[in-house]
Amino acid sequence: MNEQTALRVDVAETTAPVLQKEYRSGVHAKRQDDDGGWGLVLIGLDAPPRIVSLMDGAVIGSAARDGRIEGQGIAPEHAKISVRSDGCYIEDMDTHDGTWVNGVRARRIGVMHGDVVRLGHQLGVFVERHLALYDGAPSRLGPLVFGSKQRKDWIDPVMKLVQSGSSVCIEGAPGVGKRTLARLAAAVREGLGETLVIDGSAETKPAIPPGARPMTWLVLDADRLPRPQQLEIAHSVGRSNGVSIIATTGQPLDRAAGDGRVAPWFASLFSGKRITIPTLEMRREDVPLIVRDIAERNAIGLDRFTPQLLEALVRAGWPGGVPQLESAIVTAAQAAPDGPLSVTPIAGSLARGPRVKPNLPPATDPSLARARLEDALARANGSVASAARALGMSRQAIYREADRLGLDIARRRVPRG
Structure with missing residues (x-):
């Protein structure tokens, strides 16, 4: 990886006293909030996240x-944190190994929510809100591996809904585990009766057996x-008691x-019970x-796995x-049967594509526009700056749309998982 040096133009510091207020970046300058504060989630292959x-003013280092x-x-005093009206900044303190943010x-x-920070060989993800939710041992559910916050955000909510007999729709991009989670959730209801699996992605038109009355519909x-x-499933659910639908959508x-x-x-059968599994980019x-x-x-x-390779894997978008x-990972291992894995054979996979502005809802549909703005803020953990990046909008446009x-x-506060 070529070394690059980035020097941001300093904005004049304000001399006014800092009050206990929340900055628009989502970072609190002088206090820890009731949501668990903000800071770094340290990550690596040899230890669970911590x-x-x-x-504001904190010094990071081995003797700090x-x-x-x-x-x-990591130097005894490696980097310093400062919070100003335009956001949070990290400053390297002339260290040998340097301070890296998103590969630079x-x-x-x-720095903003989700940025990848490397100090020496230690990786971390900068988190602007709810830092305490990231603390805890990682878990496994079948083939799914996830950290503490993800368990609280989407694993536990799905399982609780299914255990209570509710229908649930699990949303998510390809490869995030929604189909696996749906099958694991359906297994919870096996003792209640038959589970009928309908796969909408099948090459042939899925057939529903005549007179089918399963207790659980698993609609992938x-x-x-x-x-x-969809209509046939809706009618079947309406004719029976205690029937649940576990569905996935892309x-x-x-x-x-x-x-x-x-x-x-068909959508109304879920009564708003929707759980979104975030992409790997959103849960680095x-x-x-x-x-x-x-x-x-x-x-x-x-x-x-070198620190540089792991950093590149964490930073990649993985659509x-x-x-x-x-x-x-398998390609990198095959390219170098022995010794450290190289970034070179998988550089194309690591490259993040250009950010595409999503199709925004028309102004004539305020309810849908509000839902999408709330969804973007929830995915960004409440950070206006991060939500603006995700929507391809400026922060000012976000505030105007919110008004x-x-x-x-x-x-606004993001509810706990």
Whole structure:
């Protein structure tokens, strides 16, 4: 990896006293909030994630009192954190190994929620809110591997809904584990009666047995299922008591309904019970856990992963999800049977494509516009700056849209998982 140096133009510091207020970046300058504060989630292959809480003026290093981080290449006083009205900044303190943010070696650079920070050989993900939710041992459910926050955000909610007898729609991009989670959730109801699996992605038209009355409908890729089959399932559910549907969609259910891929009466069966599995790019703290699992299953030694390679794997977008990540790791291992794995054979997989501005809802549909803005803020953990990047909008445009829709995002809090 070529070394680059980024020096952001310093904005004049304000001399006014800092009050206990929340900055628009989502970072609190002088206090820890009730949601668990902000800071770094330290990640790696040899240890579970752990959190380091930060405050304005905190010094990070192996001898620091505020942000103590130990490890190879970390100086006693390695970097300093400062929070200003335009965001949070990290400044390297003239260290040998440097401070890296999103693959760029920086003297002083702004950081936002989800940015990947490397100090020496130690990787971390910068988190602006709910830092305490990231603290905890990683878990496994079948083939799914996930950290503490993800368990609280989407694993536990899906299982609780299914155990209570509710129907649930699991949304997510390819390869994030939604079909696996749906099958695991359906297994919870095996004792109640038959489970009928309908796969909308099958090459042939899925057939529903005449007179089928299962207690659980497992509808995979429901947004690709023909509408007549959706209607048939809806009628069957309406004629029986205690029947649940566990469905998956490759896009948000409201968008699928708006695009005509899901019939409104089928979507209404979920009564708003939708759980979204975020992409790997949105849960970067889980990537080392998944990489370790892939390495163990493919007999690849963990000592072959350099800090630079792991950083590149964490930073990549992975639009194909876990299968794409596994393919890249196996390819790198095959290209170098012995010794450290190289970035070169998988550089194409690591490259992140250009950010495409999504199709925004029309101004004539305020309810859908509000739902999508709320969804973007939830995915960004409440950070306006991160939500703006995801939507391809400026922060000012986000605030104008929120004002138009009557959404108070200045004091908005993301609910706990």
